[in-house]
Amino acid sequence: MSSRFSMLLSFSFLVLCALGLHAQETDKAEDVGGGEPSLQTDALYTLQQQYKKEKSGLFAPYAEKLKAFLDAKLADAEKLYTEKKKHGNIKGMALATKAKTIYSKALEELKEKNDFSLPSNVRKELRDDIAACKTEKKKVLAEAKEQAAALKEKYKASFAELYKALYAEGEPKSEEIDRRYKEFLTTEIQPPEKPDEPTSDAASSEDLKELGVENEPQQKEEHLDPIIATKGDGVKWADVGTFTANMMGMDVVDLPLAGKKAPFTWTQFSPIANADSQLKYAPLHELPQNPELSFRLKRVPGRGAVEVMSWPSEKNSWTLTFRTERSKSSEKEYPLKRGFILQVSLPGGGLEAAFGANCLASSTTASGTAPKKSAQKVLVKIFTRPEKAKVYINGQVYAVKGKPVLTPCKAPMPTTGCEVKLHILGFLPKTYANYKPGKGAFIKAVLQKDPSIKVYQKKVAASAKTWTNSKVALNPGDRVILKIEGKWSCASTKDKCGPEGIPNDLKHYKYYADASNDLREESKYPYGALLMRIGEDGSVRHVPRRELQFIVRKKGELFFNINEREGKPRKNNKSQLDINIMIKVKK
Numbered sequence: 001m002s003s004r005f006s007m008l009l010s011f012s013f014l015v016l017c018a019l020g021l022h023a024q025e026t027d028k029a030e031d032v033g034g035g036e037p038s039l040q041t042d043a044l045y046t047l048q049q050q051y052k053k054e055k056s057g058l059f060a061p062y063a064e065k066l067k068a069f070l071d072a073k074l075a076d077a078e079k080l081y082t083e084k085k086k087h088g089n090i091k092g093m094a095l096a097t098k099a100k101t102i103y104s105k106a107l108e109e110l111k112e113k114n115d116f117s118l119p120s121n122v123r124k125e126l127r128d129d130i131a132a133c134k135t136e137k138k139k140v141l142a143e144a145k146e147q148a149a150a151l152k153e154k155y156k157a158s159f160a161e162l163y164k165a166l167y168a169e170g171e172p173k174s175e176e177i178d179r180r181y182k183e184f185l186t187t188e189i190q191p192p193e194k195p196d197e198p199t200s201d202a203a204s205s206e207d208l209k210e211l212g213v214e215n216e217p218q219q220k221e222e223h224l225d226p227i228i229a230t231k232g233d234g235v236k237w238a239d240v241g242t243f244t245a246n247m248m249g250m251d252v253v254d255l256p257l258a259g260k261k262a263p264f265t266w267t268q269f270s271p272i273a274n275a276d277s278q279l280k281y282a283p284l285h286e287l288p289q290n291p292e293l294s295f296r297l298k299r300v301p302g303r304g305a306v307e308v309m310s311w312p313s314e315k316n317s318w319t320l321t322f323r324t325e326r327s328k329s330s331e332k333e334y335p336l337k338r339g340f341i342l343q344v345s346l347p348g349g350g351l352e353a354a355f356g357a358n359c360l361a362s363s364t365t366a367s368g369t370a371p372k373k374s375a376q377k378v379l380v381k382i383f384t385r386p387e388k389a390k391v392y393i394n395g396q397v398y399a400v401k402g403k404p405v406l407t408p409c410k411a412p413m414p415t416t417g418c419e420v421k422l423h424i425l426g427f428l429p430k431t432y433a434n435y436k437p438g439k440g441a442f443i444k445a446v447l448q449k450d451p452s453i454k455v456y457q458k459k460v461a462a463s464a465k466t467w468t469n470s471k472v473a474l475n476p477g478d479r480v481i482l483k484i485e486g487k488w489s490c491a492s493t494k495d496k497c498g499p500e501g502i503p504n505d506l507k508h509y510k511y512y513a514d515a516s517n518d519l520r521e522e523s524k525y526p527y528g529a530l531l532m533r534i535g536e537d538g539s540v541r542h543v544p545r546r547e548l549q550f551i552v553r554k555k556g557e558l559f560f561n562i563n564e565r566e567g568k569p570r571k572n573n574k575s576q577l578d579i580n581i582m583i584k585v586k587k
Contacts, residue, residue, distance in 0.1 A: 021541035038168035039180065041094065043250045043323070044162055045189045051155050054504075055148070064506070065140055065513060067110060073133065074103040080408065095125055102130070134442045154524060165252035165323075183188040206435035209419050232294025234345025238359040241283035242341050244300065244395075246335030247324050248277045257287040257342075258318040267551060276479075276551055277335065288354050289318055293344050302396050327543050377412040381442035384408070384422055386428075387449065413437045425481055426453050456581040460560040461532070462573035467533075467561045469583065473532055477586030478552040482532075482543060488575040490528045490564045491519075499543040499577060501529025501563060529563040530577060538587055 035407065051407050077099035082094030106116040118130050118137075160177050172180075187309055204524040248270040263282040270277055287293075290440050310321040324338045345351065380393060384407040391398040398404070398411045405411065407422065417436040420443065427447040435443075441492060449455075458470045474480065487496040491511060495502055504512050504526060511527045520527050525542040533540050535556025542563075558580065562572065 143538035230296040234294040244339035499530035501526030
């Protein structure tokens with residue numbers, strides 16, 4: 001079975017070559033002239049890996065179809081030989097033997113060379129059959145080419161967004177995007193450097209056994225230099241403000257600093273994650289617009305770093321542009337926590353003159369301090385009403401083996417004190433700013449509903465004949481959170497799925513192999529997926545996971561549907577999805 005699977009994957013590569021989708025090796029993006037940005041970025045590497053993965057799954061069914069077709073032809077030839085032998089038909093036996101030889105050779109070629117050919121000069125009795133085989137092969141490759149073109153077009157929009165973000169000023173022309181996208185498809189982008197894997201601190205082996213985890217060493221993050229990036233020379237430094245963000249994916253952020261005196265928050269849509277990132281900047285001092293400024297970024301404990309693309313200057317209207325750091329292997333869920341403290345320096349007594357005598361940061365050197373010893377921790381029992389609240393300790397969600405632990409639960413907390421926050425979507429968070437637990441400590445909290453959030457419960461049946469109107473009205477600026485529960489089926493009842501739909505893989509390729517009999521209403525989304533739109537004429541979107549957040553751009557009621565052609569009878573479809581709709585109305 002493993003050799004067969006390897007053959008399918010290698011044949012997928014052959015199909016791509018036959019379609020002209022693989023060009024000769026090109027120079028790496030670093031060698032491109034004209035000042036164009038490099039393609040060797042973490043975000044484009046991630047996107048390229050996603051493309052390759054989907055491409056591999058896309059072409060495997062076509063390779064399987066060709067092998068199955070040749071197997072059937074060989075079986076027919078063997079059956080014909082047996083029948084002719086029973087009747088002593090020498091001519092018929094010779095004809096069947098020739099057919100067996102042709103199809104056996106084709107299968108061997110497919111296995112050894114990832115391709116097969118069929119002879120042109122054959123006996124007239126076999127010409128029609130061989131011609132039919134060639135037609136079938138051509139048809140399969142044509143279907144593959146059509147799917148490949150659709151896949152390339154699908155990823156082009158995401159590439160364009162990421163590529164534009166690499167420009168500090170201006171935007172690339174469409175011709176440049178087209179040319180660089182071809183490079184993206186054919187140039188091997190190198191994987192990012194593997195970061196150190198942070199490990200979690202623990203109370204004791206005995207305490208953590210109760211939670212089902214092992215005692216782990218102190219976090220490697222504490223041993224890293226606290227300074228992320230620096231521009232210019234400085235001896236004395238002052239904190240100007242703190243940036244924190246919950247990112248739904250790697251992205252480029254523009255942080256305007258000129259004239260900022262009060263904290264502000266904003267959202268930034270991530271096209272790859274199909275969700276909004278939440279960003280916040282809290283200024284401590286207004287940034288002086290002084291060309292002599294030196295800058296540096298200091299780590300916020302427990303949050304990932306960033307990569308500076310452009311430091312503030314008069315030329316860019318005092319905007320700090322940076323790229324959020326890639327996801328770490330220890331981060332099992334989104335959002336990704338990112339953040340830094342912006343520090344500045346001025347020659348002489350410039351800092352004191354600008355901010356006052358007590359403005360200097362506690363650490364005035366760039367070198368890191370010795371790691372502190374781990375504080376003693378105790379297990380705290382936590383109860384909430386309602387249950388299933390997430391627990392945040394010093395801003396980090398408490399998780400075991402990458403999965404958030406929900407209340408009621410026990411969580412290790414330092415006896416020296418920490419910030420504890422309990423939160424459920426749709427409810428106001430309960431925060432304990434400096435909670436110092438003792439032995440036998442526990443927390444009991446009653447969470448109050450967030451009055452600014454409206455909650456609706458809706459059901460969407462797989463058997464519904466057409467779009468289901470939730471009768472929930474949305475307005476521009478509203479923040480919507482969808483939580484989906486349950487599974488449904490629209491094909492075989494054993495192939496149940498949630499909102500993500502039936503996967504396009506070898507196990508389920510029968511639903512996708514025949515493009516002429518596509519059962520989907522929206523062919524760019526998986527069969528059986530949950531679809532949504534705002535308004536009867538709104539654009540159709542896919543709900544790709546069980547929790548989705550988005551900002552409303554257009555007024556209208558929210559509609560849902562299963563991704564299956566409306567003309568197909570749905571009476572055999574089973575079950576339904578329960579949809580929890582939470583709306584935070586824009587003030």
